[in-house]
Amino acid sequence: MKKIEAIIKPFKLEEVKDALADLGIEGMTVSEVKGFGRQKGHTEIYRGSEYTVDFLPKIKIEVVIADDLAEKATGAIVKAAKTGKIGDGKVFISPVEEAIRIRTDETGDKAV
Amino acid sequence: MMRTKQSPKGLLLAAVALAVMAAVPLHAQDDPFAAPAAVVEETTAVLTDAAGDVAVVATEAVAVVAPEEPAEEPTPVEAFWSGKEAEQAIFTVNNLWICLAAALVFLMHLGFSALESGLTQSKNTTNVLFKNVFIICMGLLAYAAYGFNAMYPGDNWIIPGWFAMGTPIANGFTESDAIVANLTSEYNAGYTIWGDFIFQAMFAATAATIISGAVAERIKLGSFMLAATIIVAFAYPISGSWEWGGGWLSEDFIDFAGSSLVHAFGGYAALAAVLVLGPRAGKYVGGKIKPILGHSMPLATIGMFMLFLGWFGFNGGSVLSADPVLVSLVFVTTALAGAAGGLAAAFTSWIVLKKPDLSMALNGMLAGLVGITAGADSIAPWPAVLVGAISGTIVVFSVLMFDRLKIDDPVGAISVHGICGNWGTIAVGIFGAGVLSTQIIGTVAISAFAFIFSLVTFGVIKAIFGLRVSPEEEELGLDIGEHGQEAYPDFVANK
Numbered sequence: 001m002k003k004i005e006a007i008i009k010p011f012k013l014e015e016v017k018d019a020l021a022d023l024g025i026e027g028m029t030v031s032e033v034k035g036f037g038r039q040k041g042h043t044e045i046y047r048g049s050e051y052t053v054d055f056l057p058k059i060k061i062e063v064v065i066a067d068d069l070a071e072k073a074t075g076a077i078v079k080a081a082k083t084g085k086i087g088d089g090k091v092f093i094s095p096v097e098e099a100i101r102i103r104t105d106e107t108g109d110k111a112v
Numbered sequence: 113m114m115r116t117k118q119s120p121k122g123l124l125l126a127a128v129a130l131a132v133m134a135a136v137p138l139h140a141q142d143d144p145f146a147a148p149a150a151v152v153e154e155t156t157a158v159l160t161d162a163a164g165d166v167a168v169v170a171t172e173a174v175a176v177v178a179p180e181e182p183a184e185e186p187t188p189v190e191a192f193w194s195g196k197e198a199e200q201a202i203f204t205v206n207n208l209w210i211c212l213a214a215a216l217v218f219l220m221h222l223g224f225s226a227l228e229s230g231l232t233q234s235k236n237t238t239n240v241l242f243k244n245v246f247i248i249c250m251g252l253l254a255y256a257a258y259g260f261n262a263m264y265p266g267d268n269w270i271i272p273g274w275f276a277m278g279t280p281i282a283n284g285f286t287e288s289d290a291i292v293a294n295l296t297s298e299y300n301a302g303y304t305i306w307g308d309f310i311f312q313a314m315f316a317a318t319a320a321t322i323i324s325g326a327v328a329e330r331i332k333l334g335s336f337m338l339a340a341t342i343i344v345a346f347a348y349p350i351s352g353s354w355e356w357g358g359g360w361l362s363e364d365f366i367d368f369a370g371s372s373l374v375h376a377f378g379g380y381a382a383l384a385a386v387l388v389l390g391p392r393a394g395k396y397v398g399g400k401i402k403p404i405l406g407h408s409m410p411l412a413t414i415g416m417f418m419l420f421l422g423w424f425g426f427n428g429g430s431v432l433s434a435d436p437v438l439v440s441l442v443f444v445t446t447a448l449a450g451a452a453g454g455l456a457a458a459f460t461s462w463i464v465l466k467k468p469d470l471s472m473a474l475n476g477m478l479a480g481l482v483g484i485t486a487g488a489d490s491i492a493p494w495p496a497v498l499v500g501a502i503s504g505t506i507v508v509f510s511v512l513m514f515d516r517l518k519i520d521d522p523v524g525a526i527s528v529h530g531i532c533g534n535w536g537t538i539a540v541g542i543f544g545a546g547v548l549s550t551q552i553i554g555t556v557a558i559s560a561f562a563f564i565f566s567l568v569t570f571g572v573i574k575a576i577f578g579l580r581v582s583p584e585e586e587e588l589g590l591d592i593g594e595h596g597q598e599a600y601p602d603f604v605a606n607k
Binding site: 045046047048049050051 | 401402403405406461464465466467469471472508511512515524
């Protein structure tokens with residue numbers, strides 16, 4: 001099993017979710033996160049004083065899937081989340097040792 | 113809001129305008145008390161109902177015998193008891209308008225609560241709301257127990273024109289003379305003493321509300337409550353009595369609804385409080401201004417609209433009668449000045465700060481309203497636009513200036529109410545019925561009194577009880593520190 005963590009632009013979430021659903025991926029976990037990479041932050045102004053916003057809002061998607069699906073899923077995420085502009089995000093893939101479905105005690109690929 | 117002794121002018125104006133609207137002669141206005149000899153005259157009272165239809169209410173023959181000595185003009189109270197339905201209707205309408213205006217001014221406290229909440233951080237919201245709840249409760253009770261009679265002492269001055277002791281308002285009257293006794297003839301007999309009291313009482317708490325915004329996010333709750341009570345109960349009625357109570361300023365100085373007596377008073381009391389208290393932690397770091405963002409622009413905007421709505425009562429009610437000409441003029445000047453202030457501040461911030469700042473536009477609308485408050489009845493509509501626009505421009509530079517001076521005012525109260533209150537009062541000497549030098553003396557005297565009284569009050573409280581919460585509490589938020597209660601417990605807010 002593989003875990004795919006994708007950090008994307010918030011407005012791309014729907015497209016990425018649909019692309020994964022098209023591959024038959026049935027579940028995912030999504031969190032609102034903040035961070036920066038090469039895009040860095042930007043400057044805002046409040047009542048006459050400028051300030052820098054270093055951490056920009058992003059969405060992190062976590063999906064754990066069977067090994068054979070990992071490549072297709074990664075491709076789908078990258079394709080759906082791409083705008084070509086700076087700040088599109090990153091995808092990380094890592095191996096997962098075990099998965100357990102709490103309701104049924106199923107393990108491994110059957111659990112994800 | 114100056115209450116003139118025994119002045120039926122507004123009432124007569126109201127009646128005259130009513131007659132014009134109905135386009136029929138209003139015989140009821142012929143003054144039978146002034147008749148030189150015995151006359152019998154046909155009296156027809158004409159009223160206009162809600163649909164604008166003319167209804168003849170009463171036709172009666174009234175015999176009036178001239179008294180031995182020349183009779184004085186009837187007071188509105190005497191007119192009310194003369195049994196003429198038109199007179200009674202006018203009295204009732206005047207009194208109803210005062211009561212409705214009081215309710216509108218009450219609504220301003222919701223506006224202040226929302227504006228102050230929106231322009232401060234979410235970790236202090238419960239504290240901000242609590243202060244505002246306390247202020248209106250304390251303000252009404254303190255004004256009933258002491259302030260009203262200290263501000264409107266009649267002839268019971270301790271130092272004539274300068275200081276009077278307060279007493280609780282009357283508790284009640286016997287069944288038979290209830291209505292008679294409730295009609296005040298002390299200052300303006302155009303409405304009942306209850307209507308009079310409740311309208312003035314709603315104003316009183318405003319001064320403390322203005323301070324509340326400026327000292328938000330770092331003041332100890334108990335110390336603030338004590339200071340606010342002392343200032344509203346004792347200081348506000350003193351400077352109020354100078355002008356509205358018939359004191360030393362009441363002859364030539366003009367402050368129609370309180371640009372100085374209410375707003376500059378609150379603004380300069382707030383300035384003194386902030387000087388004693390110091391800025392919020394993290395606002396001025398290493399010689400740089402670090403903005404501390406308000407947590408809800410929607411709340412701040414709702415607050416501004418509530419305040420604008422309430423201002424129709426604040427200024428409109430200060431006509432102190434339902435005089436159709438003056439009330440509608442005041443509505444027009446008030447609204448135009450507020451609108452001009454909003455646009456002026458928006459464009460000033462756009463030009464000076466490169467971006468149109470919403471919080472500045474909100475401050476600008478309020479600045480325009482504060483600016484026109486002193487002359488809403490004596491400044492014509494287009495000069496009112498100018499007064500508002502200048503207010504809106506001043507307020508942006510004033511907010512920036514106080515920030516440079518490291519005088520930390522989260523909501524801009526000192527600029528909106530203090531500086532623009534001064535400007536509005538002075539503007540009456542330029543565009544309105546006032547004399548420039550007198551207007552300057554008046555607004556400086558009231559501002560200085562508020563500043564010094566507040567400086568001493570907050571200084572003494574600081575020495576005895578302390579004024580600031582601990583740095584840890586300020587970091588964690590006053591909601592947890594002072595109240596053990598969060599405003600937004602269900603989600604992690606941006607602290």
